[in-house]
Amino acid sequence: MAIKRHLPLMLFGCAAAVLPLGLKDPYYLGILVFIGIFSIATMGLNLLMGYAGQISLGHAAFYALGAYATGLLTAKYNVHFLPALIAAIIVTAAIAYVIGIACLRLKGHYLAVATLAVGEIVFICLNAAVGFTGGPSGLAGIPSIEIGGFSFDSDFKFYYLVWAVFILLFILTANIINSRSGRALRCLHSSEIAAAAMGINVTKLKVQVFVLSAVYAALAGVLYGHSVTFISPQSSDLMFSVKLLTMIVVGGMGNLWGGVLGAALLTLLPEMLSAFHDYELIIYGSILLVIVMFLPDGLMGGFEALGNKIIRKVRARGRG
Amino acid sequence: MKKIVFAASLCLLLCSSIVRAAEPYKVGAVFAVTGPAALLGEPERNTVMMLAEQINAAGGINGHPLEVIIEDTEGDEAKTVLKVKKLISSDKVAAIIGPTRSGTTMAAIPLVEKAQIPMISCAAAEDIVKPVKKWVFKTPQSDADAVRRIYEKMKEMKLTKAAVMSGTTGFGTAGRDQLKKLAPEYGITIVADETYGPKDTDMTAQLTKIKGTDAQAIINWEIVPAQTTVMKNKKQLGITIPLFQSHGFGNIKYAQDAGDAAESVLFPCGLLFAVDTLPDSNLQKPVLAAYRKAYEEKFKTDVSAFGGYAWDALSLVVEALRAVGPDSVKIRDYIEQKKNFVGVSGIFSYSAEDHCGLNKMSFAMLTIKDGKIVVAK
The missing domain is CATH 3.40.50.2300 (Response regulator)
Known part of the structure; x- marks a missing residue:
């Protein structure tokens, strides 16, 4: 049973491990690195939105906070990467905790607006604190990630780092979802009142999952900052939050693979469509529109429905 | 009959190998053609397409056709990084022009520095060239x-x-x-x-x-x-x-x-808008007038300073290609020692200390009179 449950991830891990051996081109590796980074961010957001049913339009803020925290510490203050990383996680978690307590009392549209405001505040702060963050022109010269003397200074090495982090977080998230807390989250999604009646501390649970998903976003941001070696407030703007959200909706909300699929699709599609030049945006938009219209549960939802249909047909034929 | 076919195909083969011998010179361009900076990126792309057409119609560069591979960054930094990586590793361009915005330029700098490909940015920020980065130049004034x-x-x-x-x-x-x-x-x-x-x-x-x-x-x-x-x-x-x-x-x-x-x-x-009021002795006048006329005729819209930045960037690279061929190191060295290059944004003189190449003389003080741009008295 355990093997069956982990089989997709094991297959995925093997595929991820051998893929770059055939792909030495930094361009393709670069795309795969970005897919990995976005997958990590969407995994956290999926936990919050897909499982706990809480919307966030401000996740780009945590992504940027993570990137700026380690970026500033390593580039300006010569702190080693690991202590900087721990500091980044603590800072983001603390900020998310404070925001979570205030915002998560709200529901639906109000929660969306509150988180949107949080994103905007962080965006303005990063722009205004010119002396500290570099302001609108950004923070340049972020060094490569170095752990115990090993430097992840090439796309090839970075690829393995990103996907190793992804797989670790995936296992962690899958375990959370299949635990008591995971069931509580899904209960919360269906009905807050019912969840409270079952003895779940709703507020505490919501804040916990919010903080956790913010830390995921921060980790993704850290990886982004050190892979590009440059970060600007642009990465914390509303459009990026919306992009993360679109990835989940397109890939499949409430399914951990959905976030990966959405991240891959939204990163790959514009690259593949760039051959169409002026028509690129039209085709891209149409594809997203078709997915949202005909697959309301996203691509993963669509695949599952298709799979179930085939199984049912095969069974029916077997009986008939 | 068979012989004729054979001879004909041999001819074709020869011809095609001659044509292939003149390999195109590849230059990459990354502009924010769509997205919030489209007002800047679109004239840049238009200008580059127009200029490449003109050059190829006139026989290319030393017999080699010029191939400009234009990529849209959408003004987004993550996208720019991917596009620049693509231009460097898949397209193997000799030089890159753009990006449009300062932020996207800053994101691209580590990549071109590492790959040792010259990049001529069309963004204005001083940070781009201060301190001087070996492989990075820019065309807009400071x-x-x-x-x-x-x-x-x-x-x-x-x-x-x-x-x-x-x-x-x-x-x-x-x-x-x-x-x-x-x-x-x-x-x-x-x-x-x-x-x-x-x-x-x-x-x-x-x-x-x-x-x-x-x-x-x-x-x-x-x-x-x-x-x-x-x-x-x-x-x-x-x-x-x-x-x-x-x-x-x-x-x-x-x-x-x-x-x-x-x-x-x-x-x-820059003098682009005041071209009609310039004296004929002005060195930039022919360049400005030709660019403005060609652009406005082709695209039926007013020129902007932004297209001029792209004109300067591509023209510099083309001059370098003409002089030293598609060798990234030589192109960089050529641009760095380039003096008195007459462009749209001004007269460029680069040096090892100055990768902007323009001084305050590239600006004219202009004013609006009766709804038109004229030189201020």
């Missing part, structure tokens, strides 16, 4: 030179007290810094320092405050349409002291939007 031009004009007009207004964008912030930094050098005191958001639609509050000071001139620094609001509000409030705009005013659309409120606004800008 903010500091625009500021110097304005302060010189103020001195000439015997004005010593300025009120500064700026937007909270990268362009506005950079200009504000330079204005404050250079003021003492010209004996100018800044008596008011007001900022506004790039999307604000009313600047009455800031201007009323300025009206209450003893400012003798207002200097406004922004690139987005908010700068037209400043002119309109100033007129509504009956403020009569001179208004200076930055080189971000370099699009006739901004003046048209403000109507007669734009009359007699002063701004430093």
Whole structure:
């Protein structure tokens, strides 16, 4: 049973491990690195939105906070990467905790607006604190990630780092979802009142999952900052939050693979469509529109429905 | 019959191998063709496409066709990184022109430095070339030179007290810094320092405050349409002291939007808009006139300074290709020692210490008279 449950991830891990051996081109590796980074961010957001049913339009803020925290510490203050990383996680978690307590009392549209405001505040702060963050022109010269003397200074090495982090977080998230807390989250999604009646501390649970998903976003941001070696407030703007959200909706909300699929699709599609030049945006938009219209549960939802249909047909034929 | 076919195919084969012998010279271009900076990126792309067509129609570069691979960054940094990686590793370009924006340029710099590919940015920020990066050049003029031009004009007009207004964008912030930094050098005191958001639609509050000071001139620094609001509000409030705009005013659309409120606004800008009023002895005049005519005929729209940045960048690379061939190292060395290159934005002279290549002489002080851009007297 355990093997069956982990089989997709094991297959995925093997595929991820051998893929770059055939792909030495930094361009393709670069795309795969970005897919990995976005997958990590969407995994956290999926936990919050897909499982706990809480919307966030401000996740780009945590992504940027993570990137700026380690970026500033390593580039300006010569702190080693690991202590900087721990500091980044603590800072983001603390900020998310404070925001979570205030915002998560709200529901639906109000929660969306509150988180949107949080994103905007962080965006303005990063722009205004010119002396500290570099302001609108950004923070340049972020060094490569170095752990115990090993430097992840090439796309090839970075690829393995990103996907190793992804797989670790995936296992962690899958375990959370299949635990008591995971069931509580899904209960919360269906009905807050019912969840409270079952003895779940709703507020505490919501804040916990919010903080956790913010830390995921921060980790993704850290990886982004050190892979590009440059970060600007642009990465914390509303459009990026919306992009993360679109990835989940397109890939499949409430399914951990959905976030990966959405991240891959939204990163790959514009690259593949760039051959169409002026028509690129039209085709891209149409594809997203078709997915949202005909697959309301996203691509993963669509695949599952298709799979179930085939199984049912095969069974029916077997009986008939 | 068979022999004829054989001979014919042999001929074809020979011809095709001759054609193939002249391999195209590949240059990459990354512009924000869509997205929030499309007003900048689109004329840049148009200019590059037009210029490449002209060059190929005239027989290419030393017999080699020029192939410009244009990628759209959408003004997004993560996208830019991927596009630049693609140009370097998949397309194997000899040089890159662009990106459009300062942020995307900063994101691309580590990549070109590592891959050792020359990049000529079309973005203005000083950070791009200060400190000098070995492989990075830029074509737009510096903010500091625009500021110097304005302060010189103020001195000439015997004005010593300025009120500064700026937007909270990268362009506005950079200009504000330079204005404050250079003021003492010209004996100018800044008596008011007001900022506004790039999307604000009313600047009455800031201007009323300025009206209450003893400012003798207002200097406004922004690139987005908010700068037209400043002119309109100033007129509504009956403020009569001179208004200076930055080189971000370099699009006739901004003046048209403000109507007669734009009359007699002063701004430093490249000579592109004042080409009709230039004396024939001006070195840039033929280049400017040819570019403007070709662009306006082909695209049926007004030229802008942004397209000029791309013209300069591609022309520099083409000159380098003509002189040294598609060797990235030689192209870089060639551009770095290039002197007196007559471009649209000015006359470029690069050196190992200066990767911007322009000085304050590339700016002319322009003004609006009867809805047209003319050189200020």
